[in-house]
Amino acid sequence: MTAAVRANPWMNTAAWRNLFRDRPLIPLTGLLVLLVITIQVADPGIVTLPWCGVILRASVPLAILGGCQTLTMLTGGIDLSVATVASMAGFVTATFVHSPGGWVQGMVIAVAAAALAGLVTGIGVGVFRVHPLIMTLAMSFVVLGFANVWQLQMVQTGAGVPGELRWIGSNTLFDVIPYSLLVFVPLTLLILLGLRRTGFGRLLFAIGDNPVAARLSGVRSPQVLIVLYVISAVLAATAGLVISGFTNTASVSLADPYLLPSVAAAVIGGTSIMGGRGGFGGTIIGAIILTVLTALLTVLGLPEPSRLIVFGSIIVVVAAAYTRVTSES
Amino acid sequence: MTAASLAARRRALDAVAPWARRNAWTLGLVGFLCLLLVYTKLIQASYDSSGIQGLAIGVLPLALAAVAQAVVVMSGGIDLSIGSMMAFTSVVAATMMKGQSQEFGVAVVLLVLVLGIVLGAVNGALVVLTKVPDIVVTLAMSFVWAGCALLVRAAPGGAASEWLRNLVLGSFINEWIPKSAIVLVVIVAVIWVPVARSKMGLSLYAIGSNKLAAFRSGIPVGRTKLFAYALTGLYSALAGLSLTASTGIGTPVPGPYTLMSVAAVVLGGVSLAGGRGGLFGPIVAVVVLQMIRTDMTFLSIDSNYAYVAQGLILVGVVMVGSFALMRRSRA
Numbered sequence: 001m002t003a004a005v006r007a008n009p010w011m012n013t014a015a016w017r018n019l020f021r022d023r024p025l026i027p028l029t030g031l032l033v034l035l036v037i038t039i040q041v042a043d044p045g046i047v048t049l050p051w052c053g054v055i056l057r058a059s060v061p062l063a064i065l066g067g068c069q070t071l072t073m074l075t076g077g078i079d080l081s082v083a084t085v086a087s088m089a090g091f092v093t094a095t096f097v098h099s100p101g102g103w104v105q106g107m108v109i110a111v112a113a114a115a116l117a118g119l120v121t122g123i124g125v126g127v128f129r130v131h132p133l134i135m136t137l138a139m140s141f142v143v144l145g146f147a148n149v150w151q152l153q154m155v156q157t158g159a160g161v162p163g164e165l166r167w168i169g170s171n172t173l174f175d176v177i178p179y180s181l182l183v184f185v186p187l188t189l190l191i192l193l194g195l196r197r198t199g200f201g202r203l204l205f206a207i208g209d210n211p212v213a214a215r216l217s218g219v220r221s222p223q224v225l226i227v228l229y230v231i232s233a234v235l236a237a238t239a240g241l242v243i244s245g246f247t248n249t250a251s252v253s254l255a256d257p258y259l260l261p262s263v264a265a266a267v268i269g270g271t272s273i274m275g276g277r278g279g280f281g282g283t284i285i286g287a288i289i290l291t292v293l294t295a296l297l298t299v300l301g302l303p304e305p306s307r308l309i310v311f312g313s314i315i316v317v318v319a320a321a322y323t324r325v326t327s328e329s
Numbered sequence: 330m331t332a333a334s335l336a337a338r339r340r341a342l343d344a345v346a347p348w349a350r351r352n353a354w355t356l357g358l359v360g361f362l363c364l365l366l367v368y369t370k371l372i373q374a375s376y377d378s379s380g381i382q383g384l385a386i387g388v389l390p391l392a393l394a395a396v397a398q399a400v401v402v403m404s405g406g407i408d409l410s411i412g413s414m415m416a417f418t419s420v421v422a423a424t425m426m427k428g429q430s431q432e433f434g435v436a437v438v439l440l441v442l443v444l445g446i447v448l449g450a451v452n453g454a455l456v457v458l459t460k461v462p463d464i465v466v467t468l469a470m471s472f473v474w475a476g477c478a479l480l481v482r483a484a485p486g487g488a489a490s491e492w493l494r495n496l497v498l499g500s501f502i503n504e505w506i507p508k509s510a511i512v513l514v515v516i517v518a519v520i521w522v523p524v525a526r527s528k529m530g531l532s533l534y535a536i537g538s539n540k541l542a543a544f545r546s547g548i549p550v551g552r553t554k555l556f557a558y559a560l561t562g563l564y565s566a567l568a569g570l571s572l573t574a575s576t577g578i579g580t581p582v583p584g585p586y587t588l589m590s591v592a593a594v595v596l597g598g599v600s601l602a603g604g605r606g607g608l609f610g611p612i613v614a615v616v617v618l619q620m621i622r623t624d625m626t627f628l629s630i631d632s633n634y635a636y637v638a639q640g641l642i643l644v645g646v647v648m649v650g651s652f653a654l655m656r657r658s659r660a
Contacts, residue, residue, distance in 0.1 A: 078464075080588070124644055124648070128648045130644060130647045130648060131595075131601050131647070133407075133464075133591070133601065134591070134592075134595050134601065134643065134644075134647055135644065135647075137588055137591060137592060137643070138592070138639075138640040138641070138643040138644045138647075139640060139644075140588075140640070141592075141636045141637065141639050141640030141643070142636065142637050142640035142641065144636050145633045145634055145635070145636030145637035145638075145639075145640065146633075146637060148633035148636065149631055149633045149634065149637075152631065152633070260468055260471065260472070263465075263468060264468070264469070267465050272462075273462045273464060273465055274462060304476075304479060305476040305477070305478075305479035305480040305483075306476060306480070307476070308472045308473065308475050308476030308479065309472070309473045309476035309477065309480075311472050311476075312469040312470055312471070312472030312473035312476065313469070313473060315465070315468070315469035315472070316455060316459065316461070316465075316466060316469045316470070319459070319461040319465050319466070319469070320459035320460075320461050322461075323459060323460050323461050324459075324460075
């Protein structure tokens with residue numbers, strides 16, 4: 001790709017800028033390839049097919065949670081309740097392992113509870129016009145509280161991550177392809193097609209781009225937002241199930257470390273927090289970039305503190321680059 | 330009652346009424362807090378001055394964090410790195426004070442305050458220069474400052490100077506007046522009152538209220554924003570110092586302060602859209618939240634329901650607020 005662009009004599013800075021703005025996936029993929037090359041140089045022979053599988057497996061939950069942020073950020077919102085909803089779903093499912101209904105019953109209950117939380121959030125944001133930041137923050141307190149109460153109730157019965165979830169979350173086909181793709185690929189197709197091809201997807205962009213214009217042109221924003229936050233919560237619950245299978249643990253704070261990286265993945269992927277611009281494809285690559293970056297910093301022998309510092313700096317730099325490219329047109 | 334005294338009374342009322350209307354939210358919060366205190370005394374007769382002291386020390390770090398958040402929110406921004414800045418300044422203070430003299434401790438405090446201003450200014454400069462939304466920049470910087478905190482000290486430890494500990498522990502003059510409450514009032518008054526009365530304070534509200542209008546009236550928007558973030562950094566450093574003072578050590582892992590400070594600011598009547606609110610409201614909101622927790626303990630309700638209650642209160646209050654605003658704009 002790069003060679004083709006260089007060979008083209010008409011390509012100048014403006015063209016580059018347009019390329020970044022209209023096709024953010026191309027420079028993002030370039031960044032990803034650059035990171036993979038760096039890690040290969042830093043530790044020759046590390047980049048193998050199984051390694052790619054490991055990276056992919058670790059990226060899946062982050063990408064799903066990043067999807068929650070992408071969808072809500074498209075409307076100018078944000079979902080700070082994804083981590084607690086995800087943990088709650090993983091935990092509730094695990095507590096039903098020894099019950100007569102089995103873990104499937106637990107999973108149904110967990111997803112239903114998540115959907116209920118999303119419904120309440122959506123009503124707050126859509127109907128009562130509560131700022132999404134506040135509404136989802138408050139919902140995360142509520143969900144955490146109920147999850148803790150549930151934990152105390154279930155202390156005697158014991159909990160365990162169901163084998164099926166462990167299989168989905170941790171196992172790989174031929175040591176390469178993680179089984180979590182069985183969940184992730186259909187979800188991705190649904191989100192991508194939903195955003196590109198359905199009216200609902202267009203409405204999300206419309207609300208984020210200009211809420212007043214959207215309302216005046218007859219968009220029923222409250223309904224759209226309610227459905228959106230329910231979808232986000234169900235996605236978060238799905239991610240929680242994958243995470244509990246991936247880590248083989250179930251706790252009410254399991255997914256907490258994913259909250260800020262999920263926002264970061266969406267931002268790096270080119271979704272604007274102001275709404276109206278972005279997409280899920282970028283978020284997936286953003287999640288993979290963050291995972292590879294973490295791996296690279298580990299390979300370089302950087303201790304945890306330096307890793308955090310580099311992590312944060314890169315988010316600022318990438319976000320600044322996006323703002324530069326998109327604002328000066 | 331003579332006509333003259335009636336007229337005097339009406340004049341006094343006329344003077345008070347607009348003030349009361351402007352501060353209705355905060356007054357309501359204070360009233361609610363008083364009710365809570367009375368209720369606490371009713372359900373727990375043994376709740377006395379020691380309870381008040383515990384309350385004052387317990388709320389100090391979060392109250393300062395809420396003040397830090399309030400300043401930047403009033404200017405139209407938001408700072409998600411407050412918890413990390415607190416952790417960073419707290420470990421720096423605790424690490425440098427360990428095994429040192431009391432006088433050296435004073436120097437450390439001053440140094441940490443300067444550090445806080447620098448951290449905040451870096452946040453502000455990045456927001457102004459990159460034009461990236463505040464929430465993204467400060468979210469990213471929360472990683473950076475948390476990493477810096479871990480660089481200073483990988484595990485909780487260190488020590489606080491004796492005088493710093495004595496500054497917040499215990500009571501002053503009367504056992505009903507906790508030292509930490511005095512400290513809080515003094516810190517907020519000494520820094521905020523001069524700022525709020527200055528041109529800078531007015532600019533701060535102006536850019537929060539309407540950035541474009543402020544710019545066109547000749548207010549240096551970038552510089553004011555930078556100032557607001559630096560002030561937030563200073564208050565975060567004070568919050569970090571209060572953590573060190575009340576626990577006696579420094580902890581490199583950020584507590585729940587960032588998100589709780591956002592909640593307290595909203596409860597305290599500061600609009601997330603910027604340009605409105607004060608610092609007193611968020612402080613009262615923090616005390617109210619802590620009181621609700623305490624009461625739930627006294628009522629032996631599962632403390633986890635406190636989370637639920639906090640979330641519900643947050644949503645309920647915001648809904649009432651936006652509803653009132655809608656009615657006012659319709660009228």
